[in-house]
Amino acid sequence: MSSVNRQVSVRQLKVKKCNTKCRLIVFATLAICLVAVAVFADRLCPYDPYAQDLSLSYQAPSAAHIMGTDAYGRDMFSRVIVGARASILSTLALVCIITLVGTAVGTISGFIGGKVDAIVMRVSDFFLAFPGLVFALAVAALLGGGVLNAIIALAVISWPKYARVARSQTLSVKVSSFVQAAVLAGDNPPQIIFRHILPNIFGPILVTAMLDIGTMTMELAGLSFLGLGAQPPIAEWGSMMSSGRSMLQTYPWVVLSPGIAIFISVVIFNLLGDTVRDYLDPK
Amino acid sequence: MKEIITVNNLTKYFKAHGKADTAAVDNVSFSLHDGETLALVGESGSGKSTIARLLTGLIKATDGNIRIYDKDICKMKKNKAIELYSQIQMVFQNPAESFNPRKTLGYGIGESLKNRGYNSGATANKVAELLEMCGLPAEIALKYPHQVSGGQCQRAAIARALAVEPRILICDEATSSLDVTVQKQIIELLDKLRKSKILSIIFICHNLALVQQFCDRVIVLYDGKIVDQGTPDEIINNPQADYTKLLVDSIL
Known part of the structure; x- marks a missing residue:
């Protein structure tokens, strides 16, 4: 009886694993498509996203302009596609930066321990104690508008989360026998970190980063919406929504088109993040 | 003595x-x-x-x-x-935990040799020799810790400890x-x-x-x-x- 049950559960596990793999493939493909759109935006957009034609302003969606046009008669569809570059590529750059910085800080601090660790962790507590976006607003306002400054502002407030994850993982790996064996093999500290610690803490950090892409997309768009990110006339989803918001009731497509783009990309990246988590942690 | x-x-x-x-x-x-x-x-x-x-x-x-x-x-x-x-070298208590789960056993055994300036060929030969001395087939070097039994892992750990001839x-x-x-x-x-x-x-x-x-x-x-x-x-x-x-x- 129990062996029958066991077979069933093993089969269920296999099915689950297979489902996760299928989901991973689907969402990864979708995410890659999004990134490809961002990279090849210039070739994909049907019109020049910056060409103004006031005679065409606020055209409703039609066969010629499937997302309509904005106040200056620019094709919304082209602007949404080109906006992917500022939105998605800068989000990915942001996530890469905070992952690298946070992991480096957390791993080194956890590895060294003692006073260094205490100081680094109090500094990260300091950043975590502020409401994130409010602090980012302050930093962005200090630095002035621009995509790069928005990335810096969000990076400044977001790295501590990664430092925390990397540190706690490092602390648990550091005491394991294989790290002690590596010390006995004559590894120096950088060798221990790169050969033994980082490969073993990579999973949780990757999951954190994947789950963060969606949040970061929204926060970058949020900063741009408030005028602290991308500056006009650069096409960026947040600033496009912001510029159309006064016309929401009369010409809703000016706000809805970039809004839907943000919605779709956030959903795709969040689902991808969830799936990567399920895949790496099959429990 | x-x-x-x-x-x-x-x-x-x-x-x-x-x-x-x-x-x-x-x-x-x-x-x-x-x-x-x-x-x-x-x-x-x-x-x-x-x-x-x-x-x-x-x-x-x-x-x-x-x-x-x-x-x-x-x-x-x-x-x-x-x-x-x-x-002086050491063999640890838990064999499954004494090798890095992301690296092969051969890597773990050869690490101390690499740190002492052995090139990859010489390391591989010495690892095979050590494995044989500890009663393990040479293919074990390519396996990961979770792919071998506790006993094999512990033999490999002994091979690792003896690599530098302590x-x-x-x-x-x-x-x-x-x-x-x-x-x-x-x-x-x-x-x-x-x-x-x-x-x-x-x-x-x-x-x-x-x-x-x-x-x-x-x-x-x-x-x-x-x-x-x-x-x-x-x-x-x-x-x-x-x-x-x-x-x-x-x-x-």
Whole structure:
């Protein structure tokens, strides 16, 4: 009886694993498509996203302009596609930066321990104690508008989360026998970190980063919406929504088109993040 | 016989938050002679593993000194540690945990060789040789820790410890987590190796029957202190301390 049950559960596990793999493939493909759109935006957009034609302003969606046009008669569809570059590529750059910085800080601090660790962790507590976006607003306002400054502002407030994850993982790996064996093999500290610690803490950090892409997309768009990110006339989803918001009731497509783009990309990246988590942690 | 490890008044305190510091090792002195197999027995928390970590310089002593081949390792600089590890190596308790799960066993065994300037070809040859010496097929080098059994993993761990041809091997409960038949094989392997390589072994264990079979001398630890020492027969036939009596009674 129990062996029958066991077979069933093993089969269920296999099915689950297979489902996760299928989901991973689907969402990864979708995410890659999004990134490809961002990279090849210039070739994909049907019109020049910056060409103004006031005679065409606020055209409703039609066969010629499937997302309509904005106040200056620019094709919304082209602007949404080109906006992917500022939105998605800068989000990915942001996530890469905070992952690298946070992991480096957390791993080194956890590895060294003692006073260094205490100081680094109090500094990260300091950043975590502020409401994130409010602090980012302050930093962005200090630095002035621009995509790069928005990335810096969000990076400044977001790295501590990664430092925390990397540190706690490092602390648990550091005491394991294989790290002690590596010390006995004559590894120096950088060798221990790169050969033994980082490969073993990579999973949780990757999951954190994947789950963060969606949040970061929204926060970058949020900063741009408030005028602290991308500056006009650069096409960026947040600033496009912001510029159309006064016309929401009369010409809703000016706000809805970039809004839907943000919605779709956030959903795709969040689902991808969830799936990567399920895949790496099959429990 | 020549003393190769001399431990004098070794003390290690661990800091406890809010409470008085706990003494894991309390004023312990002993020595290890060339070619000898010395057993450290005692219950969990008696300081056996702490002594092993002190001897290998993984942690620093609070007080006392350890001389290995007439060098005081408590005063050793960190960058000189690699010289110490050419003389003393350790086999850990949990075989599955003693290899990096993301690297092959061959990588783990060859790591100390690479750190000593072996190129990849020479490392691979030496790894194959070490595996054969420990009774494992050469293909094991390409496997990951989760793909092999506990016994195979422990043999590989012994191969890793012997890669740099140390004179002293510390086995920190190296057989405790293995089942009895595998335990016997590992003991036989260690026995063969100590004869052919003239190894001195510090054998940390809590199984007196095993110690009687395998070791020349026994030190019984209780609460960080040495409570009894002598040959295995002396300890078993004429235990002095209360804890030793309990331990002898527990032999099945």
